Amino acid sequence: MPGEIAVLVNPAARGGRSRGLLAPVLDKLREGGNEVSVIVGRTADDALERACTAVAEGPDALVAFGGDGLVHLAVQAVAGTDVPLGIIPTGTGNDFAGALGLPKKDALAAAGIVLKGRTRTIDAVKLGQDEWFASVMACGFDSRVNERANRMTWPPGMAKYLVAMVEELRSFRPIPFRLDLDGEVIEQEAMLVAVGNTHSYGAGMRVCPDAVPDDGLLDVTMLGAVPKGQLLRAFPRVYKGSHTTHPSVTIRRARRITLEAPDVIAYADGERIGPIPLTCEVVPGSLRVLV
Numbered sequence: 001m002p003g004e005i006a007v008l009v010n011p012a013a014r015g016g017r018s019r020g021l022l023a024p025v026l027d028k029l030r031e032g033g034n035e036v037s038v039i040v041g042r043t044a045d046d047a048l049e050r051a052c053t054a055v056a057e058g059p060d061a062l063v064a065f066g067g068d069g070l071v072h073l074a075v076q077a078v079a080g081t082d083v084p085l086g087i088i089p090t091g092t093g094n095d096f097a098g099a100l101g102l103p104k105k106d107a108l109a110a111a112g113i114v115l116k117g118r119t120r121t122i123d124a125v126k127l128g129q130d131e132w133f134a135s136v137m138a139c140g141f142d143s144r145v146n147e148r149a150n151r152m153t154w155p156p157g158m159a160k161y162l163v164a165m166v167e168e169l170r171s172f173r174p175i176p177f178r179l180d181l182d183g184e185v186i187e188q189e190a191m192l193v194a195v196g197n198t199h200s201y202g203a204g205m206r207v208c209p210d211a212v213p214d215d216g217l218l219d220v221t222m223l224g225a226v227p228k229g230q231l232l233r234a235f236p237r238v239y240k241g242s243h244t245t246h247p248s249v250t251i252r253r254a255r256r257i258t259l260e261a262p263d264v265i266a267y268a269d270g271e272r273i274g275p276i277p278l279t280c281e282v283v284p285g286s287l288r289v290l291v
Contacts, residue, residue, distance in 0.1 A: 003060030005029050005086070005114070008039045008051050008074050010066030021107045022065060025088055028111040029063070044073060051077040059083060061290060063114055065107075067091010068201075072133060072269035075287065079124045079132040084288040086114035092158070093203035093270065096135045099213065100198075100291050114290050122213040124287040125197050125268075125280050133268035134287060136201035136208060139259055139276060140175055140192030140223075141231070143267045144168050150272070158203070169232070174225035177261045181220065181254035189225040195257055195280055196221065199241070201270065208251070209241030216284040217253045224248040256281040 007029065009022060029036045039054060041047025055062055055077045063086035064074040071087060078085045088111055089097035094104040100120065103109040124132050138146075149164035174189040194201070196208025196219040208219040226234065226248050237243040244251060259266070260277040267273060 004035045004037070005061050005063055006037050006039055006051070006054040006059045007063045007065055007088075008047065008054075008070060008077075010064075010070040010091075021088075021090060025065065025107050025111045028108055029114060031115060034060075034115075048073055048076055055081055055083045060117075061086045061114060063088060063290075065090060068093055068096055068135065068270045071096050072135075072271045075124060075132050075134045075269070078287065079134075080283070080286050082288070084119045084290050086110075086290040088114070093201070095200045095203065096198060096269065098204075099135065099200060100289060102291065116290075118291060119288045120214070120291045121285050122287050122289060123197055123216060123282050123284050125195070125218065126283050127268065127273060127278060127280050131268075131273065132286075133197070133273075133280070134213075135196070135198045135269045136211075137195040137266055137268040137273070137278075137280060138192065138201060138207070139177075139194070139261065139264050139266050140190060141168065141172055142192050142194075142202065143265050144172065146267050146272070147265055169228055172228070175261050175264060177222075177259065179220070179222075179260075180256075180258040181252055182256055184254075186222075186252075188222065191223045191226060191231055192221075193223075193259060194221045195219070195259075197282065205238040206241035207238050207243075209244060210251070214285075216282060217255060218257060218280070218282050220252045220254060220257060222250045222252075224250065 039050045061084050064070045065088040087097045089104045145165045145168050149161045177190050179186045194207040196211040198213050199211045200206045211219040258279040
C-alpha cells in the first residue's frame with residue numbers, strides 16, 4: 001500500500017512495555033517507500049486534535065499503535081471519513097482488534113496487514129452529536145467497577161480490577177434501567193446493560209457474543225436483578241459467552257438505543273464516556289478498517 005501513513009502512538013500502552021516495538025513497526029510500514037509520520041499528543045485531547053488534522057489532510061491510513069483506548073480515540077478522527085483505520089494492537093485487552101481477526105500478539109504481522117491495504121467496511125456507533133464508539137458500551141456493575149478501579153493506585157495491572165470488583169460487590173444493588181429500543185420501552189432492574197457493535201470488552205469478556213459489526217444493528221445484553229451469589233457465578237461465564245443461557249440474561253437488537261438510570265457512568269471501548277442518559281445509534285458503513 002504505497003502512500004502516506006499517519007501512526008497515532010500511545011507510548012504508555014502496556015505500561016510502556018510496547019515502546020520497544022515502535023521502531024521495528026515503523027520500519028516495516030516504511031517498506032515500499034511509504035511516507036510514515038508519527039502522532040504523539042501531550043494529552044488525549046491534544047492527540048485527538050492532531051489525529052483529526054492528519055485525517056483532514058487525506059492520508060492513505062491512520063494507524064493506531066496501542067490498545068482499545070487509543071483505537072477509540074482514532075475512531076473519533078476517522079469515523080464517517082474515507083480514511084481507513086489500521087491497528088497495531090499493543091494494549092492489554094485489544095478486544096476490537098480481536099473482533100476483526102487481527103493478530104493481537106504480533107505487531108509486525110499487524111503492520112504487514114496494514115501494508116496489504118485490504119479494507120473492511122463496518123458500522124460505528126454515534127453517541128449524541130460528537131462521540132463515536134466501535135466496540136462495546138457498558139453500564140452498571142462493570143462500569144462501577146471501572147470507576148472504582150480508576151480511583152485506586154494499588155495494586156497494579158489487572159489485579160486492581162479484581163480488588164475493585166470485590167469491593168463494589170459489597171455495596172452494589174440492582175439498578176432501575178429504562179431502555180428505549182427503536183421506540184420500544186423496557187423498564188427493568190438490572191445488574192448491567194451492555195450495547196455491543198462487536199462481541200467483547202474488558203480483555204476478552206464476550207458480553208455480546210453474537211454481535212456482528214457490519215449488520216446495521218446493535219446487540220443489547222441485559223443481566224436482570226439477581227442475588228449477589230448468582231452474579232458471582234454468572235459473571236465469569238461472560239469470558240466464554242455462555243452467560244446467554246442464564247435465565248436472567250436477555251439479548252435484544254436495535255438500531256437506536258436510549259439508556260436511562262440513576263448514578264450510572266457509561267464506558268465505551270473501555271473509555272469513560274460519562275453519566276447516562278445517553279442515546280447511541282448505529283451508523284452503517286461509517287468505518288473502514290484495514291484487515
